[in-house]
Amino acid sequence: MTEYGYFLSCEEFGPAALIEQARMAEQAGFQALWISDHYHPWNDAQGQSPFVWSVIGAISEAVSLPVETAVTCPTVRMHPAVVAQAAATSAVMTGGRFRLGVGSGEALNEHILGDRWPPTSVRLEMLEEAIQVMRRLFTGEEVTHHGTHYTVENARLYTVPDEPVPIDISGFGPAATSLAARIGDGYITMMPQESMVAQFRKGGGGAKPVSGGAKVCYGTDRDEAVRTVRRLWANELLPGEMGQVLPSPKHFEQLQQLITEETVRENRVCGDDVDEHVAALSAFVDAGFDRVYVNQIGPDQRGFFDFYRTKVLPQLPR
Template sequence: MTEFGYFLSSEEFTPGELIDQARRAQEAGFTRLAISDHFHPWNDAQGNSAFVWSMIGALSQAVDLPVTTLVTCPTVRLHPAVTAQAAATSSVLLGGRFALGVGTGEALNEHIHGDGWPSFETRAGMLEEAVEVMRKLFTGEVVSHRGRHYTVDTARLYTVPEQPLPIYVSAFGPKAAELAGRIGDGFVTMTPDADLVGAFREGGGGKKKVVGGVKVCWSSNRDNAVDTAHRLWPTELLPGELAQILPTPAHFEQASELVTREMVSDAVTCGDAVEEHVETVRAYARAGFDEVYVGQIGPDQEVFFDAYRELVLPALRG
């Protein structure tokens, strides 16, 4: 049975707005939360980038829902040992209701130390080693590690969860999906691609969880909703590896000039047609996803939560 969660966008909303959305999501009947981990927003129109670990601490005191990062890069901006400490503390605060979604990252967030941006093959190797380091630290034992990418010297986490902390690995292609199946406890991908889910399961994923997310813009005025989505999230439609290699919001704004309003209208679920929202989310269930997180674009959060509580979630569960 697919679970339906709410996606908190750290790039688009202030910390206070994110906490309010989490409370509204719980009241509306969403059963889980996901939250993005960014140093920069994708563009200046989004205008935010709260520190995810502070936000998770606040969420643990505000709501009772499980929380998953979608996704954290544990390889460059933060050393995997530091990420492991943050994740372990988050899991303890949430009573074990935390999952660490990880990925190979984007230059947008990870270039800030001034190092060169590695190739995908190098980043995948870094991620695999980072996951190994974090799993060792989650045991609460003393860890020393000398690897190709990371060194850990007699480190021990004293605050660790009682139960194993699941690590879900993000992937957008077959090779990465196989890596996720081999090293992850679950798979994160943002499109309802049954073939990619199959590659994950055949690559070692078996019956492990598959997790995804989608952005919509609920509004009684579809034209306004399309305008809002086009202004705030044209980056969702950038092709290929651009999302991984462009280093600044200004570069994303330049690339987004290629994304037309019509492209957004065709690709993003906008407006208040209940059946369209239901179908958008249900596509993930049909593709074999265990969890799907829906994020509302723009300021009309109250009408979104009302509509999903009264109309969309009941239809999905019915």
């Protein structure tokens, strides 16, 4: 059975709006929540970036839906021992309905303390060690660890859930997908690529959950929706590794001029064509995903939730 969730964007909305969207998502029939974890938005037009762990605490009191970070980087800006405490507390507050989604991060968020931004291979090595540290801490036992990248001395989490927090690993290429297959409790990726799902499952992931996310822009004026996407999320259509290596929102703003409205029109679902929305999410199901999360770009959140509640969610494959 495929589950459908809503993807809360901390880059585009402040805490109060995110909590209200969580309520609307639950009322509309969504089954789970993703929430992004950033220090900066991708550009100034998005305009927000609240501390995700505070927002999760509020969401846990507002709705009963499962929550997952999509995704947290536990390697540079925050030490894995601190992330472990935040995740364990989130799991307790949600009654065990929290998953920690992790990834190797972006310079945009992780370079802010002046740390060197390492190459991908080193970042994945750091991520693996960070996961080892966090899993030991989730046991509630005292941990001392002297590793290649991290040191922990006499650390113990006293507030822990009954079961260890599941850790899902994000991957967009073969190396990260291989890591997810080998040590993850699940796999996260943003494209409905059957080949990546197959690599995860054959590489050791087996029947563990695979989750994906899609951004759309519902609106009755398709052209206006296209302009909204280009203004707010053109960064998602930039090619290559720029999303991982550019250090500030202004750099993304400089490059998003290269993304035309036609590019947006060809690569994002914009407007109110039910079949297009259904097809975009069904592509993940066809590729073997277990969970699909959708995010509405722009301010018309109420219209989006009404549209999905009445017209889209009832038609999605289960």
